[in-house]
Amino acid sequence: SQQGEEDPQALSIQEGENATMNCSYKTSINNLQWYRQNSGRGLVHLILIRSNEREKHSGRLRVTLDTSKKSSSLLITASRAADTASYFCATDGEYGNKLVFGAGTILRVKS
Amino acid sequence: DTEVTQTPKHLVMGMTNKKSLKCEQHMGHRAMYWYKQKAKKPPELMFVYSYEKLSINESVPSRFSPECPNSSLLNLHLHALQPEDSALYLCASSQEGGPLSGYTFGSGTRLTVV
Numbered sequence: 751s752q753q754g755e756e757d758p759q760a761l762s763i764q765e766g767e768n769a770t771m772n773c774s775y776k777t778s779i780n781n782l783q784w785y786r787q788n789s790g791r792g793l794v795h796l797i798l799i800r801s802n803e804r805e806k807h808s809g810r811l812r813v814t815l816d817t818s819k820k821s822s823s824l825l826i827t828a829s830r831a832a833d834t835a836s837y838f839c840a841t842d843g844e845y846g847n848k849l850v851f852g853a854g855t856i857l858r859v860k861s
Numbered sequence: 862d863t864e865v866t867q868t869p870k871h872l873v874m875g876m877t878n879k880k881s882l883k884c885e886q887h888m889g890h891r892a893m894y895w896y897k898q899k900a901k902k903p904p905e906l907m908f909v910y911s912y913e914k915l916s917i918n919e920s921v922p923s924r925f926s927p928e929c930p931n932s933s934l935l936n937l938h939l940h941a942l943q944p945e946d947s948a949l950y951l952c953a954s955s956q957e958g959g960p961l962s963g964y965t966f967g968s969g970t971r972l973t974v975v
Contacts, residue, residue: 783963783964785964785966790898790900790949790969790971791949791968791969792865792951792966792967792968792969793904793951793953793964793966794966795963795964795965795966798962798963838903838904847909847916847917848894848906848909848917849894849906849953849964850906851903851904851905852903853902853903854903
């Protein structure tokens with residue numbers, strides 16, 4: 751079974767608005783990562799947050815991690831049409847030896 | 862060079878064919894991975910190579926045969942595939958022997974089995 755589940759499955763917003771995606775996972779982790787995928791091609795690594803971190807920023811991205819609730823969120827501020835993509839969270843699995851992806855959120859940013 | 866290069870980008874093959882997918886990276890990464898992704902689904906791990914040795918096989922059918930000839934190359938040999946094996950096949954690499962850092966993904970090979 752997939753390690754992470756994401757919510758919502760799909761999100762449609764206007765350009766300039768913020769987008770928030772949530773991810774839940776089942777087992778203990780060493781880190782959690784977020785990836786973006788455009789049009790069914792390769793995934794791009796966005797950000798990694800370690801289990802002892804609670805919040806991390808990178809440009810317009812803000813990631814939070816709550817290990818007590820086994821959940822994470824990805825916030826994209828001031829969204830752009832180019833942010834339209836699928837976003838996946840991924841964790842390093844029960845034994846920390848492989849990357850397992852959640853179901854993903856499809857984000858559409860309308861201009 | 863900060864890329865993972867996959868060839869070919871598209872492949873159509875018959876169920877009796879033998880073909881190979883190729884993946885190459887020159888970032889000095891010592892872990893390489895094959896993932897399979899069906900439409901509108903997340904990538905699913907198939908194989909992990911760590912320091913050129915197969916470390917994880919996620920119970921993948923034997924019609925998929927991975928090979929790691931050296932630290933920069935990863936192949937996936939395909940034989941007697943079924944139409945349900947049609948998918949996007951993604952290769953990735955990472956700096957360490959596990960997902961302790963971000964993965965670099967190739968753009969994938971879109972495989973159609975007819």
